[in-house]
Amino acid sequence: MSPPDKDAVLDLFACAYRGSPDALAAFVATYPEHAEDLVDYANELNLQRECGAKRSITPADEAWIETEVGRMSATRAAAVDPFAGLQPAQFAETRKALGVPSVVVEAFRDRMVNVVSVPLPFLDRLAGQLRVGLAELVQFLEGPPRLAPNLAFKADVAPRAPAVKMSFASILGQAGVSPDRAAALLAEDD
Structure with missing residues (x-):
């Protein structure tokens, strides 16, 4: 169907x-x-x-x-892409400051995360690392999922971004974040 x-x-x-x-x-x-x-x-x-x-x-x-x-x-x-000018060293610094694997930061870059499932303090820290305001980051993340820039592929059909975003908890689980660390990230409050 x-x-x-x-x-x-x-x-x-x-x-x-x-x-x-x-x-x-x-x-x-x-x-x-x-x-x-x-x-x-x-x-x-x-x-x-x-x-x-x-x-x-x-x-x-x-x-x-x-x-x-x-x-x-x-x-x-016209939402500004806060990840557009992010250099590899800044990407690594962001990942370390947030205490998450690279794949989690990539999920945010590719707008795969349902922004309403992310605790506000985590979003605020991510916005700080990206040097943008929280509202700008949320506006960017509310856009549709997209494929990573400069993605190379070898297939007859070009890959497409998924139609459905994932919860922050799902992203953490798939990234292999330990249950204790994931619980701590998800339990953050104002």
């Missing part, structure tokens, strides 16, 4: 979101490839809900909505 297309996902989301605003997080987690469209649609549904009780949406309202959605999409697309 093939995954549902974007329009089907948005239709399902609209029904679920009208009943529960919490549906946005669930749909973004389930369909990360449609995350931007889901957030835009949620904003549109919220605006319709607010305007619906007062008056109908006019063509001017629709034009304003389109402009705002385009502006938000452009802002998201």
Whole structure:
């Protein structure tokens, strides 16, 4: 069975979101490839809900909505890659400062980690190591997963980034981080 297309996902989301605003997080987690469209649609549904009780949406309202959605999409697309200029020595320093294997830092670089599963103190330390603000780092990490830059492959078909992000706990487990160290990283609080 093939995954549902974007329009089907948005239709399902609209029904679920009208009943529960919490549906946005669930749909973004389930369909990360449609995350931007889901957030835009949620904003549109919220605006319709607010305007619906007062008056109908006019063509001017629709034009304003389109402009705002385009502006938000452009802002998201312009997210700065904090890993872009990271030299090998800085990468090693970051890994050591965080006390994690290289593969964990690579998972963040490739946006494979579901940012909501990462304790805030860890994100804050990572942002400090990358010399960016926490908000900039989160904005970057919320983007879709990607393949490592300069990835070489020998195959008939080019590799693709996974469609679903992983939890921080899963990344730590797959990286071979000891259970005690993983528990300490996951238990960090403000």
